[in-house]
Amino acid sequence: MQPASKLERRVVTAAEQALARQSFVSPLDVLTGMGWVPLGLVVDWRNGRAQHLEAVAVVSADRLNAALEVFQRWVAARGLLPNEVDYLAATRDQRPLRFTAAGDAALELTYRTHWMPPDLPQRQRERLTARQSKPPDLVVVQPLKTFTCVSCGRTDADMLTMDDAGPLCLTCADLDHLVFLPAGDAALTRRAKQASRISAVVVRFSRSRKRHERQGLLVEEAAIEQAEQECLSDEDARARRRERDRERREAADERFQEELAEEIGRLFPGCPQQRAAAISQHTGLRGSGRVGRTAAGRALDPDAVTRAVIASIRHEDTDYDKLLMAGLPREQARDRIRPDVDHLLNQWRNPT
Incomplete structure (x- = not known):
């Protein structure tokens, strides 16, 4: 496909870059790559704070649809293979996310379909499919300003999660039994998350970078204790592995x-x-x-x-x-x- 118009050039450039970067490409990759859907607002949508993707786009639904048409022609010309992916909200109910205001079934399917090269090895294809289909993490926010819990009216809580009605404190969200584990130790974080029956990613908005940044995890206290014991038992082996990884890089x-x-x-x-x-x-x-x-x-x-x-x-x-x-x-x-x-x-x- 030879891009002719400015729109075609922008769509093809964003699609090619996404495909080269991650070995698959989706409509959302293209729209964020073009700047038509800001990444910070995508986070809001994924966290259930927007009714549909069109609501956070900086262009009209007609412009989005025009870009999708170009993308579909490019996909066909490249001979890419489709893979339908579930988009779920990062909320307790993990409800399906909507892309369009009208909820048109065919257009929703277009958005949910990811595309991979036909020559991608089967094992890599399976890994990508599993990763794309993985349910999202529950998200908890460290707010920059005081908020009022819509359930109990509390104003002194230091973390919130979003509900359809508005912000909830952790007590009203039934998450107050979890313990905050700050980011910084990748092995401890990974193991604590695996050992915890329920967990949530804690984020805070950075005014300088204009995005939510990960601060740590909320996990069960017993999970942290188990993870700490596991990390102590193989600390030397992990140090050797880090050195080998550094040399390879x-x-x-x-x-x-x-x-x-x-x-x-x-x-x-x-x-x-x-x-x-x-x-x-x-x-x-x-x-x-x-x-x-x-x-x-x-x-x-x-x-x-x-x-x-x-x-x-x-x-x-x-x-x-x-x-x-x-x-x-x-x-x-x-x-x-x-x-x-x-x-x-x-x-x-x-x-x-």
């Missing part, structure tokens, strides 16, 4: 940076070898959030590689940083140094 990063440097050399044969290596190390640094750590960058997408090279030229070979420090707005600074960037790019693409 470092080796993987080195291989990726070498591949990225080679791709820079292929696209820009005039780029000095040492410079290509420096760009790959900088943009591919784990945890940096730079172009090299994106799905497109990891896949060595030519556009992503080119953006990494442009960013390096901008900072290392132009007055861009000086212009910013002088107070010039970012876009104006980029416009001013663009001829210098283009000139060096052309030299590196077409060495004499």
Whole structure:
């Protein structure tokens, strides 16, 4: 499928990136990738705080449907295989989530269908299917502001869960027997959750990042005690495993940076070898959030590689940083140094 319109290009780009990142793609992946359904509002919908997905979208239902039509054509052109998934709310009743205001059965099915490549190994397909079909965790919120429980009128509780009528304190939600286990120890958290007959993920909204962030778990006290004993019994083995994992990650990063440097050399044969290596190390640094750590960058997408090279030229070979420090707005600074960037790019693409 050759994307022609702007909508088609955006849909196909979001779909391709999701497929490369996770080996499957869903309509929701595409809409969030396009920015039409903000991820923070998706959390509200999944937690039962919105009646349907269309209610949290930033575009009309007609625009959503148009994007879905493009997505369906792309799916058919790629020959992907369907897999229907249940979307359940992260509430005590785990009720089915709705995507549309009208509740049209055919459109709801379209949203619930995930798509996988036909050449995906069967075992990987089964793992993905099991993960996608797993019921969501119950969610408890640490509110930033005082709230009033809709059941008992209490205003001094430090955690809440959402009910159809509004916020409930943990006592009214029958969760007050659980103990808070802060995040930080992955093994302890995993084992405590497995040992607890009921658990809930505790989140708090971050104003700076504009999203709910995980703070820990609510689990049964006996489950924490059991998990602590299990962690003490194999602490040395887990430490050795962490060290092996760290070494594997470092080796993987080195291989990726070498591949990225080679791709820079292929696209820009005039780029000095040492410079290509420096760009790959900088943009591919784990945890940096730079172009090299994106799905497109990891896949060595030519556009992503080119953006990494442009960013390096901008900072290392132009007055861009000086212009910013002088107070010039970012876009104006980029416009001013663009001829210098283009000139060096052309030299590196077409060495004499």
